[in-house]
Amino acid sequence: RMALNDNKAGMQGLDKDKINQIIMDNTVGSRFYMNEQKREMQADDLLTEIEKQRDLTRTIIHIDMDAFYASVEERDRPELKTKPMAVGGMDMLSTSNYVARKYGVRAAMPGFIAKKLCPELVIVPLNFDKYKQVSKQTQEIFAEYDANFSGMSLDEAFLDITDHLQKRILYDEEERTFHYHHSLAVKQPQDSDSDLSRNVSETFGFSPEDVANELRFRIHQKTLLTASAGIAPNTMLAKIGSDLNKPNGQTYFKPNREEILKFVKDFPVRKVNGVGKVTEQLLSALDIKKCGDLYHRRGDLVLLFSEISCSFFFRISLGCSSNVLESSGERKSISTERTFNAISEHKELFAKLE
């Protein structure tokens, strides 16, 4: 910001580096420098406030069904498993299986484009009623661990298992053991013959990770579908976690401030809930690509954005978000999702700078 701007007539060919050095050498204590300090103090006030509210005492799980609609169709039509397949129509696809993804066929892609990428692609029309039934089955399981769980869509939910973990300490082994019915046990191609007669049952422990494994086991037991999970002290990290080891995996973020900051530092802002295409571009223009960059550029951010937007960005940079779940029925807002009107907010600013 303090650097010399040479986009003015008569300023070409100057030794920019040398001039900038002189400006910098004389700038400490100057108005420019003080302004910068002031803005960083403003930012630090917000950051301190957020840090003060950091709560590592709760355990949130985000459960995300793997390629949900496509997996349901594969389950009911196994011949589709080996073929590139997507669910939706020629105008829009809802999701695709992993074979199709190798061709670049993704959710939210028009079917006719997908067909050009992969002419053999099988497009299966939506069976919404079926997905709703499966969703109900998974939600019955969720309710056993958190009666107030928050369903985000048919294939995603947040659970606060803090209370369950307390109660669970008293569970005997039987209450932590689950097994498949013989009729449901499916032989996977990679299983050896001995796996067929194997007792398909499992006992789970007492840790947050054990609970997530148990949830995923029970979902598969009941629906024959796989899910991924993120376990963390808040919704932002839980949501990130369910994506990191997908499919059929899970990630645990320990309730440890230092470890969270270390993870978040190099994590791309675009993958955080609430940061979409436009915000990504806007931040990218400021050379902000990783969550840690949001912290380093905090002085610039308070200059450019509203307090609400800054708080949103700073919470991301600290790995802080809400850990309070609104029950699905009465949900009005999702506290981790924030948008801001970048264009109009900045039209104003640029107008002043002219």
Add this chain to the structure above:
DNA sequence: GCGGATCAC
């Protein structure tokens, strides 16, 4: 409050 922009599913 309303409409526009943004975002997620």
Add this chain to the structure above:
DNA sequence: TATGGTGATCCGC
């Protein structure tokens, strides 16, 4: 042939 439909927030007016 052809690029969703809905619900939520924040912003400027």
